[in-house]
Structure formats: C-alpha cells, structure tokens
Amino acid sequence: MADLRDMYQEVILEHAKSPRNYRTLAAPARKAEGFNPLCGDRCTIFLAMQGDVIADIAFQGNGCAISRASASMLTQSLKGKTKAEAEKIFNNFHRMVTGQSPNGDRASLGKLEVFAGVSEFPARVKCATLAWHTFEAALHGDQEPVTTE
Amino acid sequence: MSVPVAIPRRQTEIESIGPISGFDVEKLRAEFPILRERIHGRPLVYLDNAATSQKPDAVIDAISNYYRHTNANIHRGVHLLSQRATEEYEAARAAIQVFLNAADPREIVFVRGATEAINLVAQSYGRTHVRSGDEVLITAMEHHSNIVPWQLLCEEKGAALRVAPINDAGELIVEEFDKLLGPRVKIVALAHVSNALGTINPIREIVRKAHAFGIPVLIDGAQAAPHLPIDVEDLDCDFYAFSAHKVYGPTGIGVLYGKAALLEAMPPYQGGGDMISSVTFEKTLYNKIPHKFEAGTPDIAGVIGLGAAIAWVSNLGIRSIGAHEHALLEYATRVVGAIPGVRLIGTARQKAGALSFLLEDIHPHDIGTILDQEGIAVRTGHHCAQPVMERYNIPATVRASFAAYNTLEEIDALARGLKKVREVLG
Numbered sequence: 001m002a003d004l005r006d007m008y009q010e011v012i013l014e015h016a017k018s019p020r021n022y023r024t025l026a027a028p029a030r031k032a033e034g035f036n037p038l039c040g041d042r043c044t045i046f047l048a049m050q051g052d053v054i055a056d057i058a059f060q061g062n063g064c065a066i067s068r069a070s071a072s073m074l075t076q077s078l079k080g081k082t083k084a085e086a087e088k089i090f091n092n093f094h095r096m097v098t099g100q101s102p103n104g105d106r107a108s109l110g111k112l113e114v115f116a117g118v119s120e121f122p123a124r125v126k127c128a129t130l131a132w133h134t135f136e137a138a139l140h141g142d143q144e145p146v147t148t149e
Numbered sequence: 150m151s152v153p154v155a156i157p158r159r160q161t162e163i164e165s166i167g168p169i170s171g172f173d174v175e176k177l178r179a180e181f182p183i184l185r186e187r188i189h190g191r192p193l194v195y196l197d198n199a200a201t202s203q204k205p206d207a208v209i210d211a212i213s214n215y216y217r218h219t220n221a222n223i224h225r226g227v228h229l230l231s232q233r234a235t236e237e238y239e240a241a242r243a244a245i246q247v248f249l250n251a252a253d254p255r256e257i258v259f260v261r262g263a264t265e266a267i268n269l270v271a272q273s274y275g276r277t278h279v280r281s282g283d284e285v286l287i288t289a290m291e292h293h294s295n296i297v298p299w300q301l302l303c304e305e306k307g308a309a310l311r312v313a314p315i316n317d318a319g320e321l322i323v324e325e326f327d328k329l330l331g332p333r334v335k336i337v338a339l340a341h342v343s344n345a346l347g348t349i350n351p352i353r354e355i356v357r358k359a360h361a362f363g364i365p366v367l368i369d370g371a372q373a374a375p376h377l378p379i380d381v382e383d384l385d386c387d388f389y390a391f392s393a394h395k396v397y398g399p400t401g402i403g404v405l406y407g408k409a410a411l412l413e414a415m416p417p418y419q420g421g422g423d424m425i426s427s428v429t430f431e432k433t434l435y436n437k438i439p440h441k442f443e444a445g446t447p448d449i450a451g452v453i454g455l456g457a458a459i460a461w462v463s464n465l466g467i468r469s470i471g472a473h474e475h476a477l478l479e480y481a482t483r484v485v486g487a488i489p490g491v492r493l494i495g496t497a498r499q500k501a502g503a504l505s506f507l508l509e510d511i512h513p514h515d516i517g518t519i520l521d522q523e524g525i526a527v528r529t530g531h532h533c534a535q536p537v538m539e540r541y542n543i544p545a546t547v548r549a550s551f552a553a554y555n556t557l558e559e560i561d562a563l564a565r566g567l568k569k570v571r572e573v574l575g
C-alpha cells in the first residue's frame with residue numbers, strides 16, 4: 001500500500017506552506033499560464049532569460065500542497081540553469097513522477113527527488129507536473145494556456 | 150498538530166436519531182455488490198453519490214438478463230425477441246411516467262443523460278424561440294451542463310444569458326430572480342437541487358412566476374431525482390431532466406420530460422432511423438413524440454436498467470430514501486461542522502444529499518487523497534460549478550454526498566478521516 005508520507009514529505013509540506021519565489025516578474029519577462037481543469041488548479045510562471053540562462057524565475061497561482069510545492073521547488077532548482085539543463089531536469093522529473101525512471105537517474109534531480117513518492121498516487125501526478133508544463137510553455141514562448149487534460 | 154476532534158458520542162447520537170422505520174440499511178447494502186470492495190485494504194465508504202451512485206443487483210441483473218435473453222433491436226422486428234425488447238423498453242418509459250407523475254408516456258424522451266436533455270431543449274426549443282435581443286434566465290448555482298448549452302444558444306442568436314444571484318447561504322435570492330423576469334426572457338432553466346451546495350430551489354413557486362409571464366421552465370433534476378419525490382404535473386414545469394446513473398441506474402441513459410404540446414411543436418434534435426415515419430429524398434415525415442426525439446438505435450439495455458432502478462427506488466419508496474438521507478445529512482452537518490477549522494459551503498435551509506466543506510486552508514485535493522487512503526470516496530474540486538466556487542471565492546470544496554445505502558457509522562469514519570488529514574497536513 002502506498003504510504004501518504006511517501007508523498008507528503010516534510011520538505012514538500014514546508015514548501016507548500018511557504019512557497020519560494022511566489023511573486024511576479026515585470027515585462028519583458030516571459031509569462032505562461034497553466035490550468036488543471038479537473039481540480040481548478042492554476043499556475044503562472046514568470047521567466048527572465050539572460051541569453052540562454054534563466055536569470056530569474058517566479059510563480060503565482062493556487063492549488064494543492066503538491067502543486068504549490070512543486071512550483072516552489074521548480075523555481076529554486078531552475079534558477080541559473082541553461083535552457084538545455086532545464087529541459088534535462090524537466091525530462092528526468094517527469095519520468096520520475098510518472099514512475100518511468102530507474103533510481104540511478106534521479107541523482108541529477110537533487111532536492112526534487114522528494115517528489116518520487118508521487119508516482120504511487122497516479123491521481124496526483126498532474127498536480128506535480130502542472131508547474132513544469134507551464135514552465136515549458138514559458139520557455140518556448142507559447143501563447144495558449146497550458147492545460148493538463 | 151493534533152487537535153482533538155469533537156466527535157459527538159457516537160452511540161448516544163446515533164440512537165437519538167434512530168432508524169427510519171421500516172428502512173433496513175444493512176439489508177439494502179447487501180444488494181450492492183460493490184460495497185464489498187476493499188479500498189487500500191479498508192472497507193469502502195462511498196460518499197461520492199452526487200457524482201454517480203452505485204448499482205444494486207436488480208439493475209446489474211436486468212442489464213445482464215436483457216443481453217442474455219432478450220437482446221434485439223426495437224420498434225422494427227416482427228420476431229419475438231424484437232417484440233420482447235420493445236415491450237421492456239416501453240415498459241420502462243411507462244414506469245418513468247409514473248415516477249415523475251407525467252400525464253402521458255409520450256412525454257418521456259430517452260436521452261444520454263441530463264446533459265443531453267438540456268442540450269436537446271436548448272437546440273430544439275431554444276433555437277426556434279430565442280431571437281436576437283432575447284434572454285435566457287438561469288441561476289448562479291447551475292452545473293456547467295445547465296450553463297454552456299444556453300451560452301452556445303445565446304451566442305448563436307445574439308441573445309443574453311441572465312443569471313439570478315444566490316445569497317451567502319447558497320439560496321436563490323427570489324426577489325432578484327423576480328426582477329429578471331420579463332418579456333424578453335424566452336426560457337428559464339434552473340436546478341431542482343444544486344450539486345455543489347445541496348440547496349433545494351423553490352421550483353414550484355418559480356414555475357408559477359415564470360408562467361405568469363408566459364415563460365416556459367426547464368428543471369435540471371439531476372440531483373433531485375435520487376432524493377426527492379417529483380411530480381411534474383403538480384410542479385407544472387415544462388421540461389424536467391435527469392440522469393439514470395445518479396439514481397442507481399446505468400451510465401449513458403437519462404430522461405427528458407417535456408409537456409406533450411411543447412414536444413409536438415418542437416423540431417427534431419437529431420435525424421436518423423426511428424425518428425421518421427416516411428422518408429423520400431423530397432420530404433421526410435417525422436415520427437410522433439417521443440420517437441421524433443429518439444433517432445437511431447437507443448441504449449436499449451440502459452433504458453431497461455433505468456427501468457429496474459426506478460422499480461428498485463419505488464419499491465423502497467423515494468420518501469423513505471429521502472428521509473434516511475436527510476438524517477444522514479443532518480448528522481454529517483453536525484459532526485463535520487463541529488470539527489475545528491471546518492467551514493461549510495452551502496447552508497441553505499432546504500438541502501438534500503450533499504455536504505460541501507473546507508478544512509482550514511488545506512486544499513480539497515489533498516484532503517481527498519488522504520481520505521481515499523482510509524477507503525473514503527469523496528469528491529474534491531469545483532464540481533462542474535466554477536461560478537459557484539467564484540461566488541465564494543474558493544478554488545474547490547470537499548463534497549460528501551449520500552445515498553440510501555450510507556450509514557451514520559460511515560459519517561463517523563469521515564470525521565475520523567478528517568482528523569487524520571489534520572495529523573498529516575495540519
């Protein structure tokens with residue numbers, strides 16, 4: 001049986017309570033919006049690029065503990081990364097929460113590894129990935145809001 | 150954080166409520182095979198009945214027996230099986246006529262569900278009668294399926310959708326509704342019971358007021374049919390819609406009641422077989438009602454399953470079911486409402502079936518996951534009623550909703566589950 005504590009790790013709960021980089025960035029920062037139409041979660045990612053590097057990143061929105069913590073930790077782990085590094089982290093993260101990654105793969109994820117337990121709760125995978133899909137949209141300058149459906 | 154939860158002393162509380170006379174919940178639970186499922190190793194506590202109810206043996210067997218012994222197409226074969234299938238199909242229509250107290254079986258149209266029933270009226274009646282500058286009047290507590298079909302219609306016709314507001318308790322503000330009635334309104338559509346708030350609307354009064362202006366009224370009865378006696382003659386409503394799957398019946402089937410005179414005057418919704426009396430390339434004559442609205446081979450097994458569900462409900466008595474559920478709702482309101490940090494959403498004086506709430510600032514989604522681990526199924530989210538969530542400025546709620554087979558002990562389990570939520574996330 002899946003254990004709730006595997007998903008609701010202390011670090012996750014702490015980020016959900018006091019999310020980091022919960023603010024807006026003024027234009028010309030990029031901005032993308034994501035929705036989870038099933039539960040009404042919303043997420044807006046702001047992204048300031050300096051050449052190929054993520055100079056600053058922030059988010060706003062509302063959602064469950066998993067989606068808030070995921071967005072908060074995303075901003076922490078991607079700040080200062082290049083586009084290519086960020087894409088790699090996104091792919092690894094996605095594989096981990098959908099239960100497709102061998103354990104060895106996770107080392108590159110650092111603190112984000114706390115989300116591994118989400119893979120035991122299929123109904124919650126979209127909560128963990130909403131901010132990431134929204135980030136992708138911001139990175140690629142998509143105009144349409146992202147939805148998880 | 151572990152704050153003691155004020156669960157009233159179970160034994161005395163439950164005894165003081167006492168069983169509804171002649172209502173044997175344990176016996177009835179045995180008729181629902183799914184209630185023997187274990188969820189994450191625990192007994193299932195199914196409190197998501199407003200989304201869909203579970204099905205008794207009577208319904209499951211009726212569908213299975215139909216396929217084993219009766220299966221044939223209806224209204225078209227001379228052979229015995231086709232006659233049998235047609236008879237069972239039409240017998241279900243007659244049973245629903247009685248269930249709704251409609252004057253005539255021709256007023257019962259089989260559709261896929263409440264959603265299709267509303268779309269049928271919007272497309273057929275609505276497109277005929279609503280013109281540019283006209284209005285369609287709904288309320289602020291509608292399910293998306295009683296909003297979007299009217300939006301589509303209004304967009305096409307250049308008409309306006311008007312929305313009667315609700316108060317903080319989740320009740321329709323009748324004086325405001327009255328003010329919105331007028332010669333431009335071509336149809337009123339509202340829920341009998343709100344799925345997100347549990348509010349029972351005063352639909353009889355509303356129908357009378359709308360009729361004073363000559364405006365027909367559609368009632369979305371999706372959340373009323375499982376809990377309340379319905380009498381369309383007494384209500385005098387023009388259309389009444391509900392879905393089988395929320396009344397112990399199968400998914401994919403539902404009912405549109407419409408007054409015969411209205412249905413007769415309405416153009417068909419879809420074209421195809423069964424809805425015609427003769428077809429040439431020059432001209433097609435439509436079949437009589439209700440067949441005019443039942444194009445193509447219908448969900449015959451579904452209709453027969455619905456017939457069995459209605460028989461099951463009628464056998465127990467919708468009033469007894471309603472009384473039992475009312476006791477559950479009152480108990481749940483007291484027990485859950487007494488938990489520190491709980492905020493009830495929807496506190497109308499007249500309610501049926503559902504308790505919506507929030508627990509501190511814990512997101513309902515997280516609450517739903519933790520309750521699920523305890524075997525407790527509730528709905529979390531906006532319940533397809535985003536405007537209701539906006540009205541209360543909340544993203545979502547937790548909703549526990551009740552059926553004939555739920556028990557007071559299950560509500561105690563819900564209260565214990567919420568205590569666990571606070572332990573994990575508080």
Ligand SMILES: Cc1ncc(COP(=O)(O)O)c(C=O)c1O
Pocket residue numbers: 199200261262263264265292294295340342343344369371372392533
């Ligand atoms: C009030 C209300 N109206 C309409 C519907 C739509 O019913 P269905 O999805 O079965 O067509 C529902 C279902 O949730 C409902 O609760």
